[in-house]
Amino acid sequence: MADQAQLLPGTLDLLILRAVSLGPLHGYGILLRIGQISGNALLIEQGALYPGLFRLVRQGLLKATWGTSENNRRAKFYELTAAGRKRLRQETDSWNRLATAMGAALSVQPEEV
Amino acid sequence: MRLFDSLRFRIATLFRRSQLNAEMEDELHAHLQHRADDLEHSGLSRAQAERIARIEFGGYQGVKEECHEAAGGTFVESVFQDLRFAFRMLRKSPGFTVVAVGTLALAIGANAVVFAVLNALILRPIDVPQAQSLYGIERGKDKDVTESYPDYLDLRDRNRSFEDLAAYNVAPVGLDTGNNPYGAWTMEVTGNYFDALSIQPYLGRFFHGSDERGPNSVSYIVLTHAFWHAHFQDDRGVVGRVVQLNKHPFTILGVAPAEFRGTISFVFPDFWVPIVNQEQIEGTNMLNQRGSRGLLMVLGHLKAGVTPAQAASDLNSVGAYLERSYPKDDGQMTFTLMRPGLTGDWLGGPMRAFLAGLMLLAGLILLAACANLGSLFAARASDRSREIALRLALGSRPLRVLRQLFTEALLISLIGGAVGLWGSIVLLRGLSVWQPLPTAPIQIPIHPDANVYAVALLLSLASGFLFGAVPARQVLRTDPYQVIKSGSTGILGRRITLRDLLLVVQIAICAVLVTSSLVAVRGLMRSLHSNFGFEPRGAMLVETAFSMAGYSGDEALTMQKRMIDDLKTIPGVQSVGSVDRLPLYYGANDSNVFTDKTSDLRLSNAAADAMTYKISPEYFDAARTTLVMGRAFTWHDDKNAPRVAVVNQEFARRVFGSPANAIGSYFKLQDGTRTQVVAIVEDGKYAALAEAPQPAMFLPVLQSTAIDVGVVVRSNSNPQQLTAAIKTAVQKLDPGLPFTIRSWNQELGSALFPSRMATLSLGVLGVMGAMLSVTGIFGMAAYSVSKRLKELGIRMALGARPKEVLQTALGRAFKLLAIGSVAGLLLGVLASRVLASIVYQATPRDPLVLAGVVFAMSLLGLLAAWIPAQRALSVEPTMLLREE
Numbered sequence: 001m002a003d004q005a006q007l008l009p010g011t012l013d014l015l016i017l018r019a020v021s022l023g024p025l026h027g028y029g030i031l032l033r034i035g036q037i038s039g040n041a042l043l044i045e046q047g048a049l050y051p052g053l054f055r056l057v058r059q060g061l062l063k064a065t066w067g068t069s070e071n072n073r074r075a076k077f078y079e080l081t082a083a084g085r086k087r088l089r090q091e092t093d094s095w096n097r098l099a100t101a102m103g104a105a106l107s108v109q110p111e112e113v
Numbered sequence: 114m115r116l117f118d119s120l121r122f123r124i125a126t127l128f129r130r131s132q133l134n135a136e137m138e139d140e141l142h143a144h145l146q147h148r149a150d151d152l153e154h155s156g157l158s159r160a161q162a163e164r165i166a167r168i169e170f171g172g173y174q175g176v177k178e179e180c181h182e183a184a185g186g187t188f189v190e191s192v193f194q195d196l197r198f199a200f201r202m203l204r205k206s207p208g209f210t211v212v213a214v215g216t217l218a219l220a221i222g223a224n225a226v227v228f229a230v231l232n233a234l235i236l237r238p239i240d241v242p243q244a245q246s247l248y249g250i251e252r253g254k255d256k257d258v259t260e261s262y263p264d265y266l267d268l269r270d271r272n273r274s275f276e277d278l279a280a281y282n283v284a285p286v287g288l289d290t291g292n293n294p295y296g297a298w299t300m301e302v303t304g305n306y307f308d309a310l311s312i313q314p315y316l317g318r319f320f321h322g323s324d325e326r327g328p329n330s331v332s333y334i335v336l337t338h339a340f341w342h343a344h345f346q347d348d349r350g351v352v353g354r355v356v357q358l359n360k361h362p363f364t365i366l367g368v369a370p371a372e373f374r375g376t377i378s379f380v381f382p383d384f385w386v387p388i389v390n391q392e393q394i395e396g397t398n399m400l401n402q403r404g405s406r407g408l409l410m411v412l413g414h415l416k417a418g419v420t421p422a423q424a425a426s427d428l429n430s431v432g433a434y435l436e437r438s439y440p441k442d443d444g445q446m447t448f449t450l451m452r453p454g455l456t457g458d459w460l461g462g463p464m465r466a467f468l469a470g471l472m473l474l475a476g477l478i479l480l481a482a483c484a485n486l487g488s489l490f491a492a493r494a495s496d497r498s499r500e501i502a503l504r505l506a507l508g509s510r511p512l513r514v515l516r517q518l519f520t521e522a523l524l525i526s527l528i529g530g531a532v533g534l535w536g537s538i539v540l541l542r543g544l545s546v547w548q549p550l551p552t553a554p555i556q557i558p559i560h561p562d563a564n565v566y567a568v569a570l571l572l573s574l575a576s577g578f579l580f581g582a583v584p585a586r587q588v589l590r591t592d593p594y595q596v597i598k599s600g601s602t603g604i605l606g607r608r609i610t611l612r613d614l615l616l617v618v619q620i621a622i623c624a625v626l627v628t629s630s631l632v633a634v635r636g637l638m639r640s641l642h643s644n645f646g647f648e649p650r651g652a653m654l655v656e657t658a659f660s661m662a663g664y665s666g667d668e669a670l671t672m673q674k675r676m677i678d679d680l681k682t683i684p685g686v687q688s689v690g691s692v693d694r695l696p697l698y699y700g701a702n703d704s705n706v707f708t709d710k711t712s713d714l715r716l717s718n719a720a721a722d723a724m725t726y727k728i729s730p731e732y733f734d735a736a737r738t739t740l741v742m743g744r745a746f747t748w749h750d751d752k753n754a755p756r757v758a759v760v761n762q763e764f765a766r767r768v769f770g771s772p773a774n775a776i777g778s779y780f781k782l783q784d785g786t787r788t789q790v791v792a793i794v795e796d797g798k799y800a801a802l803a804e805a806p807q808p809a810m811f812l813p814v815l816q817s818t819a820i821d822v823g824v825v826v827r828s829n830s831n832p833q834q835l836t837a838a839i840k841t842a843v844q845k846l847d848p849g850l851p852f853t854i855r856s857w858n859q860e861l862g863s864a865l866f867p868s869r870m871a872t873l874s875l876g877v878l879g880v881m882g883a884m885l886s887v888t889g890i891f892g893m894a895a896y897s898v899s900k901r902l903k904e905l906g907i908r909m910a911l912g913a914r915p916k917e918v919l920q921t922a923l924g925r926a927f928k929l930l931a932i933g934s935v936a937g938l939l940l941g942v943l944a945s946r947v948l949a950s951i952v953y954q955a956t957p958r959d960p961l962v963l964a965g966v967v968f969a970m971s972l973l974g975l976l977a978a979w980i981p982a983q984r985a986l987s988v989e990p991t992m993l994l995r996e997e
Contacts, residue, residue, distance in 0.1 A: 026143065026144075026147070027140060027143070027144050028143070028144045028147035028148060029147075045171060046144070046148070046169055046170045046171065047170055047171040047172065047173075047175070047176040047179075048176075050140070050141065050144075050176055050179075050180050051176070051179040051180050051182070051183040052183070054180045054183035054184040055183040055184075057184070058183065058184060069143070069147065071146075071147060071150050073143055073146055073147065073150075074139065074143060075140070075143040075147070076136070076139075076140045076143070
């Protein structure tokens with residue numbers, strides 16, 4: 001657990017959108033999915049997830065329906081709306097640009113300057 | 114669109130509150146179950162798995178609240194939640210609620226009343242269109258508000274700054290509408306008065322400047338709406354009717370709108386009459402006398418773009434011209450502008466100062482109340498520390514707990530404010546119909562307006578925040594773990610310090626109020642028994658104006674002499690004398706006098722400005738004014754005899770150097786008449802009780818004209834019989850003559866009115882301050898006793914005597930009381946200097962006052978500490994020690 005990275009502010013929403021974009025998920029499922037796709041490298045406090053979910057629903061990026069989970073329990077499933085999909089694309093693009101730029105900037109060698 | 118959506122979302126959320134809440138519970142529960150499932154798979158028991166799932170999840174309630182917030186609508190919703198909870202808490206402790214609401218209601222009510230008076234008399238201008246540009250003028254360094262008619266005409270016609278200048282004066286007049294004639298009050302105004310103020314008639318029409326064609330040329334009156342309503346029963350046919358004013362026919366021209374009641378804030382005339390008819394109204398015509406500055410007050414609207422300073426310098430240049438052209442009559446013609454309504458600074462100044470002082474005191478009382486409630490609130494919060502700690506432990510954020518406490522404080526303060534405002538409106542309604550001086554058309558019409566409500570609301574909110582903030586630090590520092598473990602907060606010492614300070618401040622404020630009200634009461638008592646230069650006890654006054662029955666000139670003098678003679682024949686009457694204007698009554702007459710050697714009678718050469726009274730021969734006898742030397746007047750001192758005068762000692766000192774020099778010597782009146790001093794009388798009080806010695810002269814009534822008459826009837830007989838006998842005698846003389854009969858003591862009410870009001874208001878505030886102090890000391894003493902019950906029990910078990918127990922329990926409270934009282938007493942002594950200008954002979958250097966303050970404060974202390982002391986003494990050590 002010690003090598004898990006803290007989330008940058010604002011990245012939780014992006015992670016949630018990405019996790020949900022791979023198929024409808026309930027809250028706990030989203031946590032597991034983020035762990036799975038990030039190779040368990042990102043730490044998300046369990047309690048912190050839900051306010052984020054409610055916020056995204058309110059912004060119209062996610063929609064929620066009640067269903068039955070794989071454990072045969074009643075749970076609320078989230079999926080992307082059209083707006084959510086568009087937002088995910090935009091955020092992914094800008095994140096990639098930022099990451100490329102940061103990566104380039106940090107990996108530059110003295111002789112390349 | 115987004116805004117609308119979000120709003121709709123919030124409102125919808127609000128209504129779906131319980132559903133949303135249930136869903137949230139379900140969802141979070143599902144999360145915990147899924148996590149527990151996973152943990153169970155890894156080999157834990159179900160119970161263990163669920164426990165770990167809950168621990169991993171963190172503060173469940175906190176997450177729920179955050180979710181609520183993220184879902185929107187939570188703010189309004191949680192405010193409702195807080196309110197419901199606050200109501201429940203307040204209902205649970207009715208004693209605290211009643212004390213808190215009552216205290217605030219008193220304090221906010223007092224502020225609302227004082228502010229309403231301030232608002233009505235000072236902040237709100239007279240009710241005319243464009244009141245912002247309406248100014249009155251004051252003259253000279255004495256801020257005199259009155260001008261003579263010729264000066265007024267020059268000011269009106271020669272200035273370039275005012276749209277128009279109008280002038281007005283208040284006078285009594287005999288009105289006969291067909292039944293019995295009675296005394297009414299009229300405002301004599303210039304023809305352009307209504308036009309200059311842009312007032313439109315409610316009924317009929319108004320007179321105009323163009324109607325004026327010399328003396329007695331405009332025989333019209335305009336009724337006030339109130340007088341029309343009261344005396345003509347709203348009869349619309351009244352326009353055109355002819356009524357008799359002082360036996361002269363006047364036509365009712367119209368009725369003014371209800372909201373316009375003249376140009377003095379608290380003087381309400383019955384009707385307006387043109388000033389050019391002054392001779393018919395007042396019996397004399399002073400319109401052509403430039404030097405006689407009667408009571409004519411001048412006001413007008415500034416032209417657009419002209420500043421008050423520009424207007425003043427414009428008027429000053431007119432004034433300089435007047436001084437050059439009429440050196441005999443006009444001096445000190447410099448002008449300043451003032452807000453009309455309070456008749457300038459001579460009344461407005463002290464009134465503003467007094468009301469501002471009152472407002473300050475009321476504010477202090479509110480502050481004291483807040484301090485008080487703050488400490489009560491802090492005590493309550495610490496009593497509730499277990500509850501608060503529990504809520505914090507369950508994941509409630511400190512800010513949320515604080516908001517809950519604030520909601521409670523605001524709820525209390527708003528209820529208190531509402532109750533206080535209601536009380537003050539009831540009080541003000543009474544004040545509005547109250548006529549403080551029965552013989553004058555004076556009222557204080559105070560109708561709370563939006564300003565007053567706004568101030569009350571603001572004060573309520575501010576005080577709620579103020580005392581709600583006291584326990585804030587306490588809550589923020591609460592460590593739930595410690596509190597729940599040990600059961601009591603361990604930070605008692607420090608918090609008491611803050612509360613001590615508040616209490617000392619409050620006691621000091623109370624002591625200031627007690628001191629100043631005692632000083633005022635003592636001053637008032639002393640002034641009732643001081644030497645006025647006449648003896649009001651045992652004298653009746655018959656007041657009339659012969660002009661009201663149509664007499665003028667010598668006829669009026671003959672009537673006056675006949676009245677005096679008739680009254681003297683009443684059995685039991687010792688002496689009867691008349692004076693044109695009673696001393697210590699409103700509006701004393703004064704005129705400049707010159708030494709006999711002065712030939713250039715310009716104002717700057719005057720030897721003194723003397724109070725002037727026109728009296729009948731026996732006046733000094735009837736008034737019991739001591740004749741120091743010389744002879745009294747006789748009925749032979751008439752127009753054919755040499756001019757004579759009686760002067761007071763101050764006059765003799767100022768004009769002649771000493772009384773001995775004065776007697777038999779001559780001086781000159783304003784018009785140059787050489788007058789011989791035939792007697793010296795003692796000094797008295799003339800314009801105000803608090804005045805310094807004033808020069809005064811008395812002239813024989815037969816050598817001048819006097820229309821207003823106050824006849825002093827000195828007698829030992831029963832006042833009721835005497836009144837009846839006087840009434841019969843005067844009515845026999847002329848049934849058409851309006852008059853009033855009162856005892857001189859009653860009449861003095863007007864002179865004592867300001868000090869009475871000051872004493873009354875200070876007394877009320879003092880009582881309120883005392884009540885607040887009692888609750889403050891009580892709260893603190895009760896709290897400290899209840900917190901230390903265990904300690905007291907141990908002390909008693911170890912053999913402490915009751916005295917020592919009391920010292921432990923209440924010593925601190927009494928120490929604070931002593932510190933606060935001494936500080937307050939010193940401040941009160943300083944504050945009393947201000948009082949001395951309103952209340953005659955108010956001095957704090959009075960052993961009775963000092964003893965009274967000490968006694969009152971000790972009494973308060975005893976009263977407040979009684980119940981806590983009883984409780985401390987009734988401690989049963991065995992019971993207490995067994996309890997915990």
